[in-house]
Amino acid sequence: MKCKIQNIKFEEYKDKYFDKLYEMKKDNFKWYVEKLYGWDEEKQVEFFRNEIKEYRKDINVIKLENDIIGVFTNYMNENKESVIGLFYIDKKYQKKGIGTKILLEQLKQDELDKRDTILQVFKQNPARFLYKKVGFKTYEETKTHYKMRRSYKEIEAKNI
Numbered sequence: 001m002k003c004k005i006q007n008i009k010f011e012e013y014k015d016k017y018f019d020k021l022y023e024m025k026k027d028n029f030k031w032y033v034e035k036l037y038g039w040d041e042e043k044q045v046e047f048f049r050n051e052i053k054e055y056r057k058d059i060n061v062i063k064l065e066n067d068i069i070g071v072f073t074n075y076m077n078e079n080k081e082s083v084i085g086l087f088y089i090d091k092k093y094q095k096k097g098i099g100t101k102i103l104l105e106q107l108k109q110d111e112l113d114k115r116d117t118i119l120q121v122f123k124q125n126p127a128r129f130l131y132k133k134v135g136f137k138t139y140e141e142t143k144t145h146y147k148m149r150r151s152y153k154e155i156e157a158k159n160i
Helices: 015-036 041-058 098-112 127-133 152-159
Strands: 008-012 059-064 067-076 082-089 117-122 137-141 145-150
Touching: 008 098, 015 041, 015 067, 015 082, 015 117, 041 059, 041 067, 041 082, 059 098, 067 098, 082 098, 098 117, 098 127, 098 152, 117 127, 127 145, 145 152
Parallel strands: 082 117
Antiparallel strands: 008 059, 059 067, 067 082, 117 145, 137 145
């Protein structure tokens, strides 16, 4: 995905980014994981390693100037839906509209491609309010997450 946000660019994942991205993910999500499952550093590092291995070709490292400020992962699933996987912004850069702009660009592209967009979010994560605001609806709920979908057909119908 090309990013049209001033000074923001995406770069392919490289192994040299692992530690920085892991620490950023930990900073963003440890509270949720700790509360729900308990935090086991070794397991979390291994889980992240496996995520990287599985989605490596779909990972976009978000950079502002030359600083890594987040990650955005997007791929097509077997149902031809656009899946937003790993997506987080360094806490120092949150609440500046960067994540929202990246999300809206992806949604715009998914509309053009006539694809639904899906994601999952921790139930306690305030990002769920943004997702609802831009048209996501919960289609499944687990003990810990909302699985959400934004239907391009519903968006098209609203725009008619």
